[in-house]
Each structure stands twice: as C-alpha cells, then as structure tokens.
Amino acid sequence: MASRKTDNPQYGDGASPGKIFIGGLAKDTTLETFVKYFERYGEITDSVIMKDRQTGRPRGFGFITYADPSVVDQVIQENHIINDKQVEIKRTIPKGASHTSDFKTKKIFVGGIPAAVSEDELKNFFSKHGNVVEHEIIRDHATKRSRGFGFVVFDNDKVVDTLLADGNMIDMDGTQVSFVCFFRVVKIETSNTDFREVANCF
Numbered sequence: 001m002a003s004r005k006t007d008n009p010q011y012g013d014g015a016s017p018g019k020i021f022i023g024g025l026a027k028d029t030t031l032e033t034f035v036k037y038f039e040r041y042g043e044i045t046d047s048v049i050m051k052d053r054q055t056g057r058p059r060g061f062g063f064i065t066y067a068d069p070s071v072v073d074q075v076i077q078e079n080h081i082i083n084d085k086q087v088e089i090k091r092t093i094p095k096g097a098s099h100t101s102d103f104k105t106k107k108i109f110v111g112g113i114p115a116a117v118s119e120d121e122l123k124n125f126f127s128k129h130g131n132v133v134e135h136e137i138i139r140d141h142a143t144k145r146s147r148g149f150g151f152v153v154f155d156n157d158k159v160v161d162t163l164l165a166d167g168n169m170i171d172m173d174g175t176q177v178s179f180v181c182f183f184r185v186v187k188i189e190t191s192n193t194d195f196r197e198v199a200n201c202f
Helices: 033-038 069-075 118-129 157-165
Strands: 017-022 044-052 058-066 080-082 084-093 100-101 106-109 131-137 146-154 170-172 176-177 177-183 183-188 196-199
Touching: 017 069, 033 044, 033 157, 033 176, 044 069, 044 131, 058 069, 058 106, 084 146, 106 157, 118 131, 118 146, 146 157
Parallel strands: none
Antiparallel strands: 017 058, 017 084, 044 058, 080 084, 100 183, 106 146, 106 177, 131 146, 170 176, 183 196
16 A cells, blocks of 8 residues: 655644554664554555654654544554554544644653653652652553653643743653653544544644
8 A cells, every 4th residue: 555654744733633643662663664564454645753853763653644534443442563562552633623622731741761760760750840640651561561651740731831841852860761742632522432632742
C-alpha cells in the first residue's frame, strides 16, 4: 500500500481523524519497519518517527496517519509489538473540531525516562515544579521493566504552562530526558463514544 513518509513534519498543526500516536518504540526501529507494520491495517498517507533535533537519534515515538479514519478503531483496540517491544497507541484528535471543548491541561507525557528512575523519583523530580497528584511509569507487562515513558498530572494547569514555556527538554538529575511532550487533553462527545485523547502534542 502507498504511504508518504515525512522527513520534516510541522509541529502543532493539529491532527487528522486517521492519525495515531505510537509511543515506546525501540530505538532501533526504522521508518521502513514502522510503516510496514502499520500498513497491514490500511493505506497510510503520512508517517514519521520523531528524532532529537540536536543528535538526530530517535526519540522513541512517532505518528501514523491512515487514509481511512475507521482503521484507527481497530488499531487502538489491539496490542502491538514492534522489534520485540510493546508499543503504546493513542488516538489524536482533529484540531478545531466543532464538537470539542479544550481543557487547560494538567497532564504531561514524559519520554526518555532512564530505566533506573523509579516512580517516586519521577514524582519527586516534577514536584519541584508543582504539586503532583498522579504519576506513573509505564512498564512491560511481562518483565515489569520500565518502557522509558510515563505520565505526570499536576493539580494546577499553570504548572504545565510554565514548563511548556521553558521548552521540551529537561535535565533529570544529571541525565538529559530525551523529550517532555506536553499533551493538551481534548474531550470529544458523540452519540456513542466519549474520548479523552491526545491532541497537539507539540
């Protein structure tokens, strides 16, 4: 199936109904492998694995856009393992959808977390910036080892605004976290579904 691979994606331009976020990618996953895996579900119109702008190294996540938005429903319902690593799939939401209501986000997605960092250490680190009410490092179901990313929720959306103003790279106790991706949470309500998903990651 045909697909268009994006080398220089434009950030912050919203998302199409057929676009998904894929997190927790193995660092050796190539774009060719990435596309080949997901095109089994349908025609891909856009694909990208994000890389660090300074080092050029993969940042462990990417995006796929399908021509047929209905394909996304099937993809997000299944478990996915690429290069022997289970990945996380999230739906993205079209920017400016008429039936959306934006929340000031209190939640951030943190990627590139060093394997040795514990949940308590993650909380303590971000507690320097504000009161943390929820935190989690996503772990492999079988091995319980960290998959290198997680979530932090603050009690105040202004904390996230402040962090975002400082950019998307944070030094965690001497270790450079590869990215801190700030998610605006958008709620979509339709007759048969209620999504709380990821939009405008950058």
